[in-house]
Every structure is written in C-alpha cells, then in structure tokens.
Amino acid sequence: MGKTFAEKVLARKSGQEDVIPGQIVIVRPDHLLTHDNTAAIIGKIGAELREFGVARKEMPVIVLDHVTPAASEKTATNHKNIREFVDRYGIANFYDVGTGICHQVVMEKGHAKPASIIVGSDSHTCSYGALGVFSTGIDRTEAAALLLRGETWLRVPETIKVELKGRFQPGVTAKDLVLTIIGDIGADGASYQAVEFHGNVAALSIEDRITVANMGIEMGAKVAVFPVDRLTRDYLESVGVSESDYDALWADPDANYIRVLEYDLAAIEPVLAFPHTVDNVKPLAEGNGLVFQQLLLGTCTNGRLGDLETAADILDGHSVAPGIRLLVLPASRQIFDQALEKGVIARLSRAGAVILPPGCGPCLGAHQGVLAPGERCLSTANRNFKGRMGCKAAEIYLASAATVAATAVAGTLSDPREL
Amino acid sequence: MKVWKYGDDINTDMLFPGKYTYSCGTAEEIIPHLFEDLDPDFSKAVSSGDLLFVGKNFGCGSSREQPVLGLRAVGVAAIIGKGFARIFYRAAINQGLVLVECPEAVDAYEPGDKVSFDLEGGTVKVGDGVFTFPRLPPEILAIRDAGGLLPYTIDKLREGR
Ligand code: SF4
Numbered sequence: 001m002g003k004t005f006a007e008k009v010l011a012r013k014s015g016q017e018d019v020i021p022g023q024i025v026i027v028r029p030d031h032l033l034t035h036d037n038t039a040a041i042i043g044k045i046g047a048e049l050r051e052f053g054v055a056r057k058e059m060p061v062i063v064l065d066h067v068t069p070a071a072s073e074k075t076a077t078n079h080k081n082i083r084e085f086v087d088r089y090g091i092a093n094f095y096d097v098g099t100g101i102c103h104q105v106v107m108e109k110g111h112a113k114p115a116s117i118i119v120g121s122d123s124h125t126c127s128y129g130a131l132g133v134f135s136t137g138i139d140r141t142e143a144a145a146l147l148l149r150g151e152t153w154l155r156v157p158e159t160i161k162v163e164l165k166g167r168f169q170p171g172v173t174a175k176d177l178v179l180t181i182i183g184d185i186g187a188d189g190a191s192y193q194a195v196e197f198h199g200n201v202a203a204l205s206i207e208d209r210i211t212v213a214n215m216g217i218e219m220g221a222k223v224a225v226f227p228v229d230r231l232t233r234d235y236l237e238s239v240g241v242s243e244s245d246y247d248a249l250w251a252d253p254d255a256n257y258i259r260v261l262e263y264d265l266a267a268i269e270p271v272l273a274f275p276h277t278v279d280n281v282k283p284l285a286e287g288n289g290l291v292f293q294q295l296l297l298g299t300c301t302n303g304r305l306g307d308l309e310t311a312a313d314i315l316d317g318h319s320v321a322p323g324i325r326l327l328v329l330p331a332s333r334q335i336f337d338q339a340l341e342k343g344v345i346a347r348l349s350r351a352g353a354v355i356l357p358p359g360c361g362p363c364l365g366a367h368q369g370v371l372a373p374g375e376r377c378l379s380t381a382n383r384n385f386k387g388r389m390g391c392k393a394a395e396i397y398l399a400s401a402a403t404v405a406a407t408a409v410a411g412t413l414s415d416p417r418e419l
Numbered sequence: 420m421k422v423w424k425y426g427d428d429i430n431t432d433m434l435f436p437g438k439y440t441y442s443c444g445t446a447e448e449i450i451p452h453l454f455e456d457l458d459p460d461f462s463k464a465v466s467s468g469d470l471l472f473v474g475k476n477f478g479c480g481s482s483r484e485q486p487v488l489g490l491r492a493v494g495v496a497a498i499i500g501k502g503f504a505r506i507f508y509r510a511a512i513n514q515g516l517v518l519v520e521c522p523e524a525v526d527a528y529e530p531g532d533k534v535s536f537d538l539e540g541g542t543v544k545v546g547d548g549v550f551t552f553p554r555l556p557p558e559i560l561a562i563r564d565a566g567g568l569l570p571y572t573i574d575k576l577r578e579g580r
Contacts, residue, residue, distance in 0.1 A: 141567070390437075
C-alpha cells in the first residue's frame with residue numbers, strides 16, 4: 001500500500017519504517033515559530049530556562065509582528081523581554097519589528113524546507129505546506145516545552161486528496177478557490193486531517209499556494225500541502241535554499257485517502273465569506289449592494305506582491321470611493337521594498353490607500369484599524385469571526401485582493417470580472 | 420454543578436477575544452473575559468465542577484490557550500463535545516483539561532437532565548442514557564497524569580540528567 005505525504009514525513013522524522021493514521025509519533029521539529037507571544041511562552045518557564053537552557057538554539061524562529069510597533073507599555077515590555085531572551089540564549093533566528101508577518105518571514109528567510117517539520121504557536125503555521133513542509137500550529141505551553149526539550153508528539157493524520165484541473169478565469173483567484181473549498185466541506189471539514197493538493201497545481205503560483213495552504217486551518221486541517229515542483233524549487237533558490245539543502249517527499253500514487261475532492265479551476269467563481277464564520281461562503285452576487293466602511297488588503301493570506309499589484313492595476317486611474325478607508329498591509333519588508341521599487345506603493349497611495357507597516361496590523365483587532373460598532377469591513381484576511389477586528393458589533397467579510405480593489409473603486413461590493 | 424450548552428463552530432475569538440491576547444496572561448486576568456463574546460454571563464456564574472456540552476469544531480480558529488487556562492482555573496470538570504478543533508484539543512491535553520468526544524451524549528442532553536461521567540471507564544450518563552467514548556492513547560494519558568505538558572517535560576529533563 002502506498003503512503004501519503006504525512007505518513008512519509010512522520011515515518012522519516014520519527015525514525016520508523018512505517019506509520020499509520022492514528023498512531024502517535026515523537027518528533028524533533030526542525031523549527032519552532034513563535035511571535036509576540038514568545039514573551040508569554042518564556043514567562044511560563046523562567047526557572048526551567050535558567051536550569052536547563054534552550055534545547056537547540058537554531059530551532060526557534062522568533063518574529064515580532066503581531067502588535068508592532070508596540071501599541072502600549074505592556075506590548076512594548078513584551079517586545080523588550082523577548083529581545084533580552086534572544087540575547088541571553090543566543091537565539092539564531094530573530095526578526096525584529098518591521099521585518100514582516102511571521103509566516104511570510106519564515107519562508108522568505110529560507111527556514112521552510114520541503115519535508116521538514118515546523119511547528120508554531122500560531123494557527124496559520126500551516127502556510128508552509130505551499131513549499132512541501134509539514135507545518136502546523138500548536139499552543140503556547142507546547143512551545144514552552146519545545147524550547148526546553150526540543151521534541152513533541154504528533155498524531156499521524158488521515159489525508160484528504162484535492163484534485164485540481166483547468167485554470168482560473170480572469171478576475172478569479174486562489175482565494176476564491178480556497179474559500180469555495182471551505183464553504184463546501186465546512187470549517188471542520190478536514191479536522192485533525194492532512195489535505196494534499198494534486199493535479200494541475202502548476203496553475204497556481206507559489207503566492208497562490210501560500211494563500212491556499214494558509215487557510216488550511218480554516219477547514220480544520222493539521223497540514224495543507226502541495227508537491228514540490230519547478231516553481232517551488234525556483235522560489236526556494238530565490239530565498240537561498242538550494243536543492244541539496246532538502247530531500248522532498250510526496251505521496252505515492254496508490255496512497256490511501258479518507259476522501260477525494262475534485263475542483264475545476266475554470267468553474268470557480270469569485271466568492272465572499274459572510275459574517276461570522278469562514279465557511280459561510282456565497283457567490284459574490286449575493287452580496288450585491290453591500291456598503292463597507294473599511295477595506296483591508298494584506299495579512300499573511302493576501303499581502304504579497306502579486307496581491308498588491310492586482311489591486312494597483314484595478315485602482316489605476318481611480319480613487320478610493322468616498323466613505324471608504326482602504327488599508328494596505330504588505331506582508332513583509334521585502335514585499336514592501338519590491339512594491340516600492342516597482343512603483344506599486346505609489347500607485348496605491350495616490351489612489352487614496354493608507355499604507356501600514358509590514359506586520360499583522362488590524363487583522364487581530366489589537367490596533368491600527370479597529371472597527372466601530374455597526375461598521376462593515378471587507379478583508380483579504382483569513383478570519384471573519386465576531387470580534388476579530390476588535391469590535392463584536394462589527395461585520396467582517398472575506399474576499400480576494402481583486403474583489404477588495406474593485407469594491408474600493410466602486411464604493412459597493414463589486415465583481416472584479418466586470419471591470 | 421451546572422451544565423452549560425453551546426452550539427457548533429464556537430471559535431477562540433468568542434471564547435477569549437483576540438484583542439486581549441497581549442494584555443491578559445494570568446488566570447485572574449483571563450477569567451473575566453472568558454466567553455465574553457459568546458455568553459457574557461458565563462464568567463460570572465461558572466463554578467468548579469461544572470460541565471460543558473458543545474457542538475462540533477469547538478475551539479476553532481486561533482492558537483489561543485487562554486480559554487483553556489481559564490476553564491482549568493475556574494475548575495470546569497470536562498467539556499463533552501461533538502468534536503474539537505485540533506489546536507484547542509492539543510492545548511487541553513497540554514493543560515490537563517478533560518475533553519470528551521461523544522456526539523451522542525451531546526445530542527441526548529436536554530436542560531435539566533442529570534449528567535455524570537466516568538473518564539477511566541469511558542462513559543457519559545445523560546438522563547437514562549449511557550454513552551461510551553474512546554479512551555486516550557497511553558502517550559497522551561502520561562501527559563495528563565503528570566499534570567500537563569510542562570510538568571511532564573520537566574520530569575523528563577530531570578530523568579535525562
Ligand atoms: S496576519 Fe493575521 S492571521 Fe496572519 S499571522 Fe498575523 S494576525 Fe495571524
């Protein structure tokens with residue numbers, strides 16, 4: 001019997017011949033990602049850190065991104081404590097305020113290598129599945145235990161296979177695809193399971209794959225993963241990871257799947273996730289006439305150069321409609337710099353967008369664009385939960401960068417295919 | 420003992436709003452905001468030994484252990500659910516909070532029913548019905564028996580000396 005991606009990685013990494021779904025394995029993750037929550041994590045284990053030290057200094061990757069620059073004395077103190085920890089324990093991979101959103105930074109800095117295991121105290125750690133990584137979210141206590149001991153347990157997941165064919169129509173994006181899948185199978189449709197993407201994955205750019213893998217958690221998945229192909233190898237090469245640095249793995253053709261889904265990309269239409277769950281997905285037309293006060297273009301889901309360029313192309317020659325605040329949040333400094341050099345930031349700003357520093361910004365409702373009661377936000381982020389953007393009496397809708405830009409121009413919800 | 424019942428897909432922003440994640444860390448800071456956007460009465464009225472019945476995908480969304488810490492601290496005896504989101508499930512194991520996956524028991528429960536559960540035996544009683552649930556694997560029970568993942572980890576580090 002053939003093996004799935006998850007079965008192969010977990011067998012290799014736990015030093016076993018063969019593993020089966022449901023089995024618990026002990027692994028030493030290649031990396032542990034933590035962000036601003038590092039302060040809370042090390043706060044749990046002050047005495048133990050002094051006694052035992054950090055298990056492996058090259059394992060942690062720490063990125064300050066969630067509330068950056070600090071918004072209060074408390075968050076500033078957290079950042080300060082994290083910098084002191086990094087210095088004291090010689091943590092090799094630390095990225096301070098302004099480098100970007102942790103998930104983008106992990107990939108950009110070459111930490112995400114195919115068939116490696118990365119765990120992170122952030123649910124969207126599953127993003128690196130775009131590069132063939134077994135990556136998944138954990139909690140803060142587990143991150144603390146990993147800092148001390150360097151190993152953890154994982155349950156071998158069952159796997160869902162998603163077979164892709166065809167190509168997107170113009171104006172339709174990977175965001176519409178992943179929202180459609182989540183709408184179909186539900187927010188727990190892949191709970192505890194791995195999701196593998198097969199078929200015409202070449203129709204998806206690396207940026208597209210990151211958008212899809214990023215939202216794996218919104219269908220409950222443990223990992224959402226793509227095969228390593230020419231595009232992946234080129235991307236890795238561009239971030240300084242050469243082919244000799246990794247040994248990729250992929251599922252056997254006769255692997256065993258718990259469920260198989262098929263999607264024709266040509267049949268995907270622009271969609272909208274209505275409040276207050278990500279799986280409340282409907283065709284864009286059902287939101288006709290919706291008026292928004294705030295639009296958010298960015299986050300770890302859709303804050304990459306392609307997203308900013310798509311929006312700039314749509315906004316060229318127009319201004320953001322009256323009554324709308326368009327917030328633009330590049331996912332990293334590298335993306336911000338590229339967008340500056342290409343003139344994309346100038347085009348967005350001239351159209352009336354507010355450019356925020358690279359980081360999570362308003363995505364988690366802590367600062368920089370909190371909503372007021374009764375307001376509505378259309379966002380390219382991954383979550384529309386009640387209260388997510390700081391106000392439980394506000395509404396958040398999710399869509400692609402193209403839909404957000406089209407709506408910025410029109411002033412009400414707008415279909416990017418009709419421009 | 421009170422029984423609290425909630426529906427499907429309750430996410431972590433409802434259990435503990437994201438805006439507090441960098442300002443509230445200790446159990447005392449967390450408890451007043453527990454379930455704030457789901458049921459504002461919960462944090463005032465919950466008490467030690469209470470049980471929760473919940474729908475599918477409970478605790479979905481962000482990796483956020485604060486609700487688990489809070490529920491542990493107020494002394495919730497167990498959450499009996501149709502299903503739990505995986506990071507929440509892991510967080511519960513790591514904190515020693517008891518989660519029981521038993522959809523039949525959740526469906527059977529009506530307000531006012533007498534409820535009890537037996538973790539070792541793997542059964543939940545709701546009114547006259549008795550429902551079984553699968554036992555946890557030994558690796559996981561070892562973490563719970565040690566009092567959670569941190570005590571377990573520290574024991575292992577000491578053993579390794
Ligand atoms: S951008 Fe939003 S979803 Fe992504 S890591 Fe930051 S807070 Fe989380």
